[in-house]
Amino acid sequence: MKTNKTLAVKLTAGLVAAVGAVLFFQSPPKEAVAAETGKTGLSFVEYTADGKLKRPSPDMFRKWIYVGTPLTPNDMNDGEASFPEFHAVYMDPISFAHFEKTGVYPDGTVIVKELSSVGSKDATSGKGYFMGDFTGLEMTIKDSVRYKDEPGKWGYYSFGHKYPLKAEAAMNKAASCNACHEKNVSHPQNLSKDWTFEQYYPVLRAARAALKK
Numbered sequence: 001m002k003t004n005k006t007l008a009v010k011l012t013a014g015l016v017a018a019v020g021a022v023l024f025f026q027s028p029p030k031e032a033v034a035a036e037t038g039k040t041g042l043s044f045v046e047y048t049a050d051g052k053l054k055r056p057s058p059d060m061f062r063k064w065i066y067v068g069t070p071l072t073p074n075d076m077n078d079g080e081a082s083f084p085e086f087h088a089v090y091m092d093p094i095s096f097a098h099f100e101k102t103g104v105y106p107d108g109t110v111i112v113k114e115l116s117s118v119g120s121k122d123a124t125s126g127k128g129y130f131m132g133d134f135t136g137l138e139m140t141i142k143d144s145v146r147y148k149d150e151p152g153k154w155g156y157y158s159f160g161h162k163y164p165l166k167a168e169a170a171m172n173k174a175a176s177c178n179a180c181h182e183k184n185v186s187h188p189q190n191l192s193k194d195w196t197f198e199q200y201y202p203v204l205r206a207a208r209a210a211l212k213k
Contacts, residue, residue, distance in 0.1 A: 040108025041092035045141060052168040053139065053157045061112040064090040068201035073118055073129055085115040085161075086131050089201065100207045105194050107153070109142040115161060136161035140177075142195075150174060152195035 044061075046054040069088045072081045091099075095109040119132025137159040141147070147155040156177035159165040189199035191208055198204045 039094065040106065041095040041110040042108040042141070042143060043094070044092055044110055048168055052170050053141075053155075054168050055137065055159045055165060056112065056139070058114070061090045061092075061114075064092055064112070065096040065203065067091050067203040070197075070200050071118070071129060085117055085135055086129075088114045088116065090114070091204075096207075099204070100210070103192065103208050103211050105142055105192060105196060107142055107144050111140045111196075113138040113140075134163065137165055147171075154195045 044056070046056075048054060067089050069086050071086050072083050074081045074084045077084075090112045092110040095106055098104070098106045099109075114134065115136035115138070116134050117132035118129050120130045121127060123130055139157045139159075141155050141157075142153055143155065144153040147153050151174060156172040157169045158172060159167075159169050186193075187199060190197070192198045196204075198208070
């Protein structure tokens with residue numbers, strides 16, 4: 001009798017553990033839950049009490065949607081390129097899902113730009129530009145409430161172009177970032193007509209092209 005009771009307890013415990021494991025592995029990712037509950041990309045962003053943006057963890061944004069890595073090397077710009085680093089660009093998954101369906105960057109879009117230096121220019125595959133070390137981190141956020149007075153409702157932040165990076169950053173002045181993005185709005189290949197450089201990112205171009213099919 002005692003043996004049967006012990007066996008029943010063990011079986012019950014095993015069943016509970018198995019069900020828990022199934023539920024754990026079937027749980028939707030955080031971004032899917034956020035999308036279903038009406039959250040925006042702003043759910044990934046944190047500010048300090050005085051309005052500075054907190055630096056996001058690479059463990060978070062490196063799991064987002066990678067859209068491309070533009071490079072304007074010094075070698076092709078008379079030795080003084082304005083942005084000589086690789087810019088690996090990620091877009092929050094909630095906003096990307098909306099963009100795929102509508103071709104619009106929704107309010108709450110968050111874009112992270114992780115910078116790395118030009119490392120080796122020679123590899124076994126041939127000569128070229130290959131990524132070196134991480135050098136900086138920047139973010140741009142679309143928020144019609146917080147940035148209601150900014151062109152396009154976008155705010156731009158830089159955590160530095162040299163490690164160690166700043167833990168928090170104040171918003172850049174419009175003239176330092178927004179002015180350049182604003183000029184790009186009228187670019188004939190920027191089909192979004194938003195403050196993005198969409199034409200240089202193949203993932204975004206492909207998503208927009210898919211809307212026409």
